[in-house]
Amino acid sequence: xxxxxxxxxxxxxxxxxxxxxxxxxxxxxxxxxxxxxxxxxxxxxxxxxxxxxxxxxxxxxxxxxxxxxxxxxxxxxxxxxxxxxxxxxxxxxxxxxxxxxxxxxxxxxxxxxxxxxxxxxxxxxxxxxxxxxxxxxxxxxxxxxxxxxxxxxxxxxxxxxxxxxxxxxxxxxxxxxxxxxxxxxxxxxxxxxxxxxxxxxxxxxxxxxxxxxxxxxxxxxxxxxxxxxxxxxxxxxxxxxxxxxxxxxxxxxxxxxxxxxxxxxxxxxx
Amino acid sequence: xxxxxxxxxxxxxxxxxxxxxxxxxxxxxxxxxxxxxxxxxxxxxxxxxxxxxxxxxxxxxxxxxxxxxxxxxxxxxxxxxxxxxxxxxxxxxxxxxxxxxxxxxxxxxxxxxxxxxxxxxxxxxxxxxxxxxxxxxxxxxxxxxxxxxxxxxxxxxxxxxxxxxxxxxxxxxxxxxxxxxxxxxxxxxxxxxxxxxxxxxxxxxxxxxxxxxxxxxxxxxxxxxxxxxxxxxxxxxxxxxxxxxxxxxxxxxxxxxxxxxxxxxxxxxxxxx
Numbered sequence: 410x411x412x413x414x415x416x417x418x419x420x421x422x423x424x425x426x427x428x429x430x431x432x433x434x435x436x437x438x439x440x441x442x443x444x445x446x447x448x449x450x451x452x453x454x455x456x457x458x459x460x461x462x463x464x465x466x467x468x469x470x471x472x473x474x475x476x477x478x479x480x481x482x483x484x485x486x487x488x489x490x491x492x493x494x495x496x497x498x499x500x501x502x503x504x505x506x507x508x509x510x511x512x513x514x515x516x517x518x519x520x521x522x523x524x525x526x527x528x529x530x531x532x533x534x535x536x537x538x539x540x541x542x543x544x545x546x547x548x549x550x551x552x553x554x555x556x557x558x559x560x561x562x563x564x565x566x567x568x569x570x571x572x573x574x575x576x577x578x579x580x581x582x583x584x585x586x587x588x589x590x591x592x593x594x595x596x597x598x599x600x601x602x603x604x605x606x607x608x609x610x611x612x613x614x615x616x617x618x619x620x621x622x623x624x625x626x627x628x629x630x631x632x633x634x635x636x637x638x639x640x641x642x643x644x645x646x647x648x649x650x651x652x653x654x655x656x657x658x659x660x661x662x663x664x665x666x667x668x669x670x671x672x673x674x675x676x677x678x679x
Numbered sequence: 680x681x682x683x684x685x686x687x688x689x690x691x692x693x694x695x696x697x698x699x700x701x702x703x704x705x706x707x708x709x710x711x712x713x714x715x716x717x718x719x720x721x722x723x724x725x726x727x728x729x730x731x732x733x734x735x736x737x738x739x740x741x742x743x744x745x746x747x748x749x750x751x752x753x754x755x756x757x758x759x760x761x762x763x764x765x766x767x768x769x770x771x772x773x774x775x776x777x778x779x780x781x782x783x784x785x786x787x788x789x790x791x792x793x794x795x796x797x798x799x800x801x802x803x804x805x806x807x808x809x810x811x812x813x814x815x816x817x818x819x820x821x822x823x824x825x826x827x828x829x830x831x832x833x834x835x836x837x838x839x840x841x842x843x844x845x846x847x848x849x850x851x852x853x854x855x856x857x858x859x860x861x862x863x864x865x866x867x868x869x870x871x872x873x874x875x876x877x878x879x880x881x882x883x884x885x886x887x888x889x890x891x892x893x894x895x896x897x898x899x900x901x902x903x904x905x906x907x908x909x910x911x912x913x914x915x916x917x918x919x920x921x922x923x924x925x926x927x928x929x930x931x932x933x934x935x936x937x938x939x940x941x942x943x944x945x946x947x948x949x950x951x952x
Contacts, residue, residue, distance in 0.1 A: 567950075567951060567952050568913075568948075568951045568952040569952060570913075570952045640842075640844070677841075678841060678842050679841050679842045679843060679844045
């Protein structure tokens with residue numbers, strides 16, 4: 410049966426940034442397809458509440474793990490915690506991306522961008538991908554298999570049309586998309602291809618998932634600007650990323666590795 | 680491999696020189712083909728401009744000789760929808776030039792259509808000219824180019840790697856047809872295949888993907904369309920045909936002697952966002 414290929418029953422998935430806007434949908438989607446899920450997030454309370462909700466709704470085992478992924482020791486302990494609870498990790502969804510502690514610095518113009526802010530964002534958006542892939546990958550190499558999915562971005566694929574950001578706000582604050590994010594996400598795609606080739610002999614598949622803009626706290630101006638840029642004429646809903654994730658996590662994609670699935674409403678098609 | 684001292688390397692101008700070389704440019708009297716013909720002639724090549732309308736090609740060739748002192752150019756009749764005419768035209772080009780070194784394919788057809796409006800006949804014609812014509816011309820020219828370690832330059836399109844935004848086009852009267860995009864995507868991939876298949880014979884094969892270069896008639900008929908094209912582009916304007924000269928000069932000369940199988944987008948940034 411074709412749908413059996415999407416089945417994750419008996420598998421263990423680990424999702425970083427699991428309590429975020431997309432992450433919470435990813436965790437739920439994996440659990441609904443039968444996986445037990447470790448929800449890793451810097452927000453301990455958010456991860457704990459989500460773990461309880463998903464366990465209650467799906468009957469799967471869940472494990473919230475609070476972790477600052479910028480800290481190599483914390484990442485190592487996080488992996489140990491998940492392995493101690495579940496004994497294995499079949500699916501790693503390297504999904505976390507950073508929020509800045511200083512939004513003025515985060516949204517500063519490229520000409521004035523500080524190296525401190527650049528490094529702060531890189532530490533989570535790219536360096537943490539490396540740390541988590543390394544830590545969980547070691548385990549997957551030992552076990553002889555696994556599926557790794559890494560969340561990239563359209564801005565790792567194309568440049569941002571700056572006009573979208575004129576008059577745009579997020580939760581009441583003017584926004585743009587900084588260069589560090591684009592550079593980090595392009596790095597994620599490169600890391601994906603590298604690991605796909607590097608771990609292929611160990612039966613580990615590595616693919617990227619590229620979401621287009623997802624509707625959350627943006628103002629109407631942004632939503633309209635963005636929608637005008639997209640063939641499907643709208644932003645994405647968070648749930649619209651889940652199908653591609655489950656596909657990549659499961660045996661339905663057993664001959665795919667090193668690829669980037671772009672779920673962007675057609676933004677990059679024209 | 681030991682390298683020459685940088686001080687002993689050929690200069691860029693030497694690398695770009697096409698002195699003692701000859702080029703066959705199919706579609707050489709067209710909007711973009713003419714600019715490419717001028718560029719190669721300026722680099723010192725003898726140029727043959729081929730197309731259905733030999734008179735138009737001859738006229739353009741005369742302009743080249745008038746403009747560029749000491750240049751040699753002439754027109755040639757080749758209808759790339761006619762298999763026999765391709766073979767005969769390529770043979771004639773080889774005879775006239777004692778063998779040519781460079782083949783540029785810029786013939787195309789793209790009758791305005793939407794997916795709903797396009798007929799079998801229109802589809803077939805666009806594919807016949809824009810894709811099959813390129814294949815057949817390359818096939819006929821390969822033995823001639825192989826003897827001279829020649830180069831092939833195909834003109835593809837941004838619509839060979841991204842789709843048009845239908846909202847840019849007013850109606851089926853102006854729509855860029857799906858046949859055109861399919862043929863141009865075919866040209867890009869054929870370029871890659873040819874690059875690997877013909878590398879053993881020393882032939883390099885690359886393509887250019889121009890962005891928006893609408894005809895002047897289109898600009899006059901539909902200025903709003905031009906504004907929309909310009910607004911869509913990061914450089915905020917349509918292309919000027921001479922802006923393809925530099926990339927043609929690079930890809931047809933020894934300045935690109937280690938490049939093959941590539942697609943160079945000259946599109947004002949159209950595909951970067």
